[in-house]
Amino acid sequence: MWLLLLLLIAYLLGSIPTSIIAGKLLRGIDIRDFGSHNPGATNTFRVLGKKIGVGVGLIDIGKGFLAVVLLPSLIPADSWTTLELRRILAGFAAVAGHVWTVFAGFKGGKGVGAAFGVFLGLAPLPSLFAAAVWSALTFGTGYVSLGSVIAALALPAAVIAEGIWCHNLSAPVAFLAGIVGLLVVVRHKSNISRLLRGEENRFGRRGKP
Secondary structure, three states: OHHHHHHHHHHHHHHOOHHHHHHHHHHOOOHHHOOOOOOOHHHHHHHHOHHHHHHHHHHHHHHHHHHHHOHHHHOOOOOOOOHHHHHHHHHHHHHHHHHOOHHHOOOOOOOHHHHHHHHHHHOHHHHHHHHHHHHHHHHHHOOHHHHHHHHHHHHHHHHHHHHHHHOOOOHHHHHHHHHHHHHHHHHOHHHHHHHHHOOOOOOOOOOOO
16 A cells, blocks of 8 residues: 555656746746747746746656665665665656656656656666767757657666676566666657757747747
8 A cells, every 4th residue: 555655756856847837937838839849948948937947847857766775764664675676666657657647748858857866766877878878969969859858768777787797687677677768769759850860949938928
C-alpha cells in the first residue's frame, strides 16, 4: 500500500507542468501554442527567454531529484521493499509523470530534465558525465535534440562502466538507466527525423509570441 502511495506522489510530482504554468503565469500564454509546441524547458527558453527557460529546466530537474532523494524517506516502507527499489520505482514514476502528465491530457515534455534529476540522485557521476555529453553536443552543434539523444544513450553506458570500475554495479539502476534512456530517444523521434533531413532548429532561435 505504501509503495503505491509513493508511486502516486512521485508521478504527480513529475506531472507538474512547469513550462505550462510559467507561460500562463508570467506571460499569459500557453507554451504549447508557440515554437515547437512542446511543453519543455527548451521550448520555454526559445519562447519565453533565457531566465524563464533555465528556471523551468532547474525545476524539472528538481522534480526528479526530490522523487528519489526525499519521497522514499518521507513515506513509510512496505516490509518487502528495499530503499533502492523504492527509489528506482519512484524515479521512473516521476519521469513518466513528466512525459505523460495528468494535468495536460497526458502530453508532457520529453523527459530529459526529470531524468537528469532522477539519476543525479541515483547515480551522480554517470549523470554528470551524461550532462557533460549533452553540453558538449548541444553547444558544439547547436542542436539540443542531438545532445539529449546521445546523452540518453551515454547514461546507461556510464552507469555500467562506473559500476564495473568501482565493483558496485547495481543491475536495477542500470536497467532503469536503459529504460529511461530509450524513452528519451523515442520521445525525440520527430527531432531525429528533422535532424536527418537537416530541418531541426538550432538552440537559441527564439519563437516569441
